[in-house]
Amino acid sequence: PVNADRIAEDIDALAGITEPGHPWTRRAFSPLFLEGRAYIDARMKAAGLETRIDAAGNLIGRRAGAKPGLGTILVGSHSDTVPDGGRFDGIAGTIAALEVARSLKDRGIELDHDLEIVDFLAEEVSIFGVSCIGSRGMTGQIPEAWLSRVSGDRTLSQGIAEVGGDPSVLLSQKRPDLAGFLELHIEQGPVLEAENKDIGIVTAIAGITRIEITVEGRADHAGTTPMDRRADALVAASQLVLDIRQRALEQAKTPGHFAATVGEFRIEPNAANVVPSKVVLLIDGRAEIRSDMEDFLAWIDGEVKTIAADYGVTINTPVRVSDNLPTPGAPALLETLERACDTVGAKHRRMASGAGHDTAWIAKVAPAAMIFVPCKEGRSHCAEEWAENDDIAMGAAVLFEAVRDMDKN
Amino acid sequence: PVNADRIAEDIDALAGITEPGHPWTRRAFSPLFLEGRAYIDARMKAAGLETRIDAAGNLIGRRAGAKPGLGTILVGSHSDTVPDGGRFDGIAGTIAALEVARSLKDRGIELDHDLEIVDFLAEEVSIFGVSCIGSRGMTGQIPEAWLSRVSGDRTLSQGIAEVGGDPSVLLSQKRPDLAGFLELHIEQGPVLEAENKDIGIVTAIAGITRIEITVEGRADHAGTTPMDRRADALVAASQLVLDIRQRALEQAKTPGHFAATVGEFRIEPNAANVVPSKVVLLIDGRAEIRSDMEDFLAWIDGEVKTIAADYGVTINTPVRVSDNLPTPGAPALLETLERACDTVGAKHRRMASGAGHDTAWIAKVAPAAMIFVPCKEGRSHCAEEWAENDDIAMGAAVLFEAVRDMDKN
Numbered sequence: 001p002v003n004a005d006r007i008a009e010d011i012d013a014l015a016g017i018t019e020p021g022h023p024w025t026r027r028a029f030s031p032l033f034l035e036g037r038a039y040i041d042a043r044m045k046a047a048g049l050e051t052r053i054d055a056a057g058n059l060i061g062r063r064a065g066a067k068p069g070l071g072t073i074l075v076g077s078h079s080d081t082v083p084d085g086g087r088f089d090g091i092a093g094t095i096a097a098l099e100v101a102r103s104l105k106d107r108g109i110e111l112d113h114d115l116e117i118v119d120f121l122a123e124e125v126s127i128f129g130v131s132c133i134g135s136r137g138m139t140g141q142i143p144e145a146w147l148s149r150v151s152g153d154r155t156l157s158q159g160i161a162e163v164g165g166d167p168s169v170l171l172s173q174k175r176p177d178l179a180g181f182l183e184l185h186i187e188q189g190p191v192l193e194a195e196n197k198d199i200g201i202v203t204a205i206a207g208i209t210r211i212e213i214t215v216e217g218r219a220d221h222a223g224t225t226p227m228d229r230r231a232d233a234l235v236a237a238s239q240l241v242l243d244i245r246q247r248a249l250e251q252a253k254t255p256g257h258f259a260a261t262v263g264e265f266r267i268e269p270n271a272a273n274v275v276p277s278k279v280v281l282l283i284d285g286r287a288e289i290r291s292d293m294e295d296f297l298a299w300i301d302g303e304v305k306t307i308a309a310d311y312g313v314t315i316n317t318p319v320r321v322s323d324n325l326p327t328p329g330a331p332a333l334l335e336t337l338e339r340a341c342d343t344v345g346a347k348h349r350r351m352a353s354g355a356g357h358d359t360a361w362i363a364k365v366a367p368a369a370m371i372f373v374p375c376k377e378g379r380s381h382c383a384e385e386w387a388e389n390d391d392i393a394m395g396a397a398v399l400f401e402a403v404r405d406m407d408k409n
Numbered sequence: 410p411v412n413a414d415r416i417a418e419d420i421d422a423l424a425g426i427t428e429p430g431h432p433w434t435r436r437a438f439s440p441l442f443l444e445g446r447a448y449i450d451a452r453m454k455a456a457g458l459e460t461r462i463d464a465a466g467n468l469i470g471r472r473a474g475a476k477p478g479l480g481t482i483l484v485g486s487h488s489d490t491v492p493d494g495g496r497f498d499g500i501a502g503t504i505a506a507l508e509v510a511r512s513l514k515d516r517g518i519e520l521d522h523d524l525e526i527v528d529f530l531a532e533e534v535s536i537f538g539v540s541c542i543g544s545r546g547m548t549g550q551i552p553e554a555w556l557s558r559v560s561g562d563r564t565l566s567q568g569i570a571e572v573g574g575d576p577s578v579l580l581s582q583k584r585p586d587l588a589g590f591l592e593l594h595i596e597q598g599p600v601l602e603a604e605n606k607d608i609g610i611v612t613a614i615a616g617i618t619r620i621e622i623t624v625e626g627r628a629d630h631a632g633t634t635p636m637d638r639r640a641d642a643l644v645a646a647s648q649l650v651l652d653i654r655q656r657a658l659e660q661a662k663t664p665g666h667f668a669a670t671v672g673e674f675r676i677e678p679n680a681a682n683v684v685p686s687k688v689v690l691l692i693d694g695r696a697e698i699r700s701d702m703e704d705f706l707a708w709i710d711g712e713v714k715t716i717a718a719d720y721g722v723t724i725n726t727p728v729r730v731s732d733n734l735p736t737p738g739a740p741a742l743l744e745t746l747e748r749a750c751d752t753v754g755a756k757h758r759r760m761a762s763g764a765g766h767d768t769a770w771i772a773k774v775a776p777a778a779m780i781f782v783p784c785k786e787g788r789s790h791c792a793e794e795w796a797e798n799d800d801i802a803m804g805a806a807v808l809f810e811a812v813r814d815m816d817k818n
C-alpha cells in the first residue's frame with residue numbers, strides 16, 4: 001500500500017544534506033538540521049499536510065479527520081543525527097510516517113481521527129547534552145533546569161526558540177488529544193537480520209540506568225614501587241569491567257533484554273611512569289524487566305566493596321546518574337501492529353528495544369508502540385549504518401495498516 | 410663530616426623558588442628553573458667553586474685538584490622538577506654534592522683529582538618530551554633529531570642555548586677526563602624506610618622498556634547489541650591489564666627488580682552508550698636483569714594473541730616504543746660506597762633502582778654509581794614527597810667519604 005521509490009527518494013535527499021566529509025551529520029539546532037527540516041516541511045505540504053512547529057520545536061504535518069473530537073493519531077520519529085553517522089536512525093521512521101499520509105491521500109482515504117506526522121526535535125544527545133527534547137517537550141516532561149543549559153553562546157531555551165518553538169509555554173505542554181502514537185525505527189541491533197524477520201514488534205523499551213563509579217588508588221612511581229605494594233586504580237577498575245561484563249552475560253541469558261556496558265572510562269594521571277591513581281567509569285545499563293536492574297544495582301554495590309578490599313583501593317558507593325524505568329508498549333497497539341504485519345505479509349516477532357526512543361516519552365501520556373525494521377549487522381550511530389529500502393517500505397506498509405486499524409476504534 | 414643545617418637551608422631555599430600554588434614546580438627551561446640555578450650558582454661560588462655552563466646546559470662548579478691530569482671526580486644530580494611535585498627528587502643530590510665541596514673546603518682538604526659538582530639539565534621529562542638531556546648531552550649521547558624537537562616557539566636546541574649551553578658542539582661532547590661519578594638520590598620507593606636502612610647502594614639501574622598496544626574492537630550500540638555479540642575493546646584491554654599485573658607480580662618474586670605498569674590508557678569513542686571500539690595502552694616495564702625483560706616481551710607477544718582470540722578483537726604486535734638496557738653500578742665504586750657507609754655508621758643494603766637516573770648515562774662513559782636515601786612512604790613526583798634532612802645529611806657524609814676514597818686510587 002506504499003510507494004517504496006518515494007521513500008528512497010526522500011531518504012536519499014536527506015542523506016545529501018550532511019556535513020561534507022562527515023556522513024551523515026545533521027545535528028539538531030544546526031543550519032543543516034534546519035535545511036533538512038525545510039525539505040521535510042516541503043514534502044509534508046506536498047502530501048497535503050498543514051505544517052507547524054509546536055512549542056517544543058517539533059515539526060508537525062496535520063491532516064484533519066472526518067470526526068472532530070475523536071482525537072489525534074500521531075506517527076513519526078526524528079530527523080536529527082549523531083555526529084558522523086545515522087543515515088536511517090530516525091529518518092527512516094520520519095519518512096515512513098510521511099509515506100503513510102501520502103498513501104492515504106493517493107488512495108483518497110479519509111480517516112475519522114486527525115492524523116499528525118511528527119519530526120521530533122533532538123532525539124539524539126544534542127549539543128546541549130540531553131536527548132528526546134521534542135518528545136519530552138510535547139508532553140510537558142522537560143525539567144525546567146534543562147532550559148538554561150548552555151552550548152556555545154545560547155541556552156537550550158534559545159535553541160528551541162531558534163527552531164521555531166515557544167519556550168514560554170513549553171513546560172506546560174499537554175496533548176490530551178492523542179489517541180495513539182506509532183514509531184518505526186531501525187533496530188540498531190542484529191537480531192531481525194540474523195533471524196530473517198521483517199518486523200520487530202517492540203514489547204518494551206528498556207529502562208536506561210547510568211551508574212558512575214570512582215576508583216581511587218595511589219599515584220606511585222611505576223619504576224620503583226614494588227608490585228605488591230601498589231594501589232593501582234586501573235587494575236581495580238579493569239577487574240570491575242570484567243566482572244560487570246560477566247554479570248551482564250549471565251543476566252542476558254535469562255528472559256528479558258539486559259545489557260551493561262562501560263563506555264566511558266577515564267584514568268588519572270594517565271602518565272607513562274605513574275601508577276594510575278584514579279579511574280572514573282560510567283556504566284550504561286539496560287533492562288526490559290525492572291527487577292533485573294534492581295538486582296544488578298544491588299550486585300554492583302556489593303561488587304565494588306569486594307574489589308576495593310581485594311585491590312587496596314577506595315571505591316565510592318555507585319552513583320545513579322540517571323535511572324529510567326522500562327516502558328511497555330500499549331498492549332492493544334501491539335496486537336494492532338501484529339494484525340497489520342499479517343495483513344501485509346511481514347514476518348514478525350516480538351522483541352524489546354535496548355535503545356531509548358521518543359516512544360518512551362509519548363507512552364507516558366498516550367497509548368504508544370513502535371516497530372523495528374532490520375539493519376545491516378546491527379550497526380548504528382556510524383557511517384556504515386544501513387537499512388534496505390524494501391524493509392523500510394514494508395515497515396511503512398505496516399504503519400499504514402495499523403493507522404487504519406486504529407482509526408476504526 | 411658534613412653540615413646538616415646548611416643542607417636544609419639550601420633545600421628550603423630552592424623549595425621557595427616554585428610556581429605559586431603548585432609546590433614544588435621548577436621545570437627545566439622555565440624562568441623559575443633559572444632562578445633556582447642562580448641560587449645554586451651563588452652557593453657554588455661561595456663554596457670556592459669556579460662555575461660554568463657546559464655545552465649541554467649543565468651547571469658545573471669546579472675545584473682544581475693537586476695533581477693535574479689525574480682526572481675529574483664528578484658528583485651531582487639535577488635541580489629541575491616534574492610539574493606539581495618533587496621537593497627532594499634531584500635537589501637532595503645536587504645539594505648533598507655541593508655540601509661535599511663545602512666540607513672539603515671547611516676542612517682545608519685538597520684532593521689530588523679535580524672535583525666537579527654538577528646540576529644536570531632537565532633530568533625529568535621536560536617540555537620537549539624527553540629526559541636526561543644534561544647527562545646524555547655531557548657525554549655526546551643526545552640523538553641529533555632531538556635538537557629540533559619543539560615546545561611553544563623554541564626548539565630544544567634553542568632551549569639549551571637559552572640556559573647557556575652551546576648546541577653547535579653538543580653532539581660531539583666527550584668527557585674522557587671523568588675518573589668517576591657519584592649521585593645521591595631519594596629512593597622514590599618504600600624499601601629503605603620499611604627496612605629502617607639509611608642508605609641503598611644501587612647495584613643497577615633497571616632498564617626501562619615502553620610497549621604500546623592497540624586493541625581494536627567494534628563500536629556497537631550499547632543498548633541494543635546483545636552481550637554475546639560484542640567486540641568490546643575495553644573488556645579485552647581490561648583482561649590485558651590484569652594479566653600484565655599478574656605476570657609482573659610473579660616475575661617480581663624472583664631475584665632482580667621487575668615491575669610492569671599500564672600508566673597510559675585511552676579509550677575510543679569514550680561515549681556512554683557506545684561499546685568501546687579502541688583502547689591504546691602503554692606498558693612501562695622495568696627490569697634489573699635483561700633476560701627478565703626479554704621473557705616479558707616474549708610473553709606479551711603471545712598474551713595479546715590469546716586475548717584477541719578470546720575476546721574477538723584485533724590486537725597489533727606490541728610496539729617497543731623505547732627500550733633501554735639495565736645499567737650496573739661500577740663494582741669498585743659499590744665497594745667504595747659500602748666502605749664509606751661503614752665509616753660514617755650508615756646502615757646500608759644493596760638494591761636496584763627501578764627509576765631511571767642521570768647516572769645511567771654517565772655510566773656509559775665512566776665508572777659511576779649511586780646511593781639512595783629513604784623517602785616517606787616511597788612517595789615521589791608529588792607535593793607529598795618527603796625526605797628527612799638527617800637522612801640526606803647521612804647520605805652527603807657517605808658521598809664525602811667515598812670521594813676521599815676515590816681520590817686515593
Ligand SMILES: NC(=O)NCCC(=O)O
Pocket residue numbers: 124131188354355356357632682
Ligand atoms: N535509539 C537510540 O539510539 N537512542 C539513543 C539513546 C540510547 O538508547 O542510548
Ligand SMILES: NC(=O)NCCC(=O)O
Pocket residue numbers: 223273533540597763764765766
Ligand atoms: N628518577 C626518576 O623519577 N626518573 C624518571 C624516569 C623514570 O624512571 O620513570
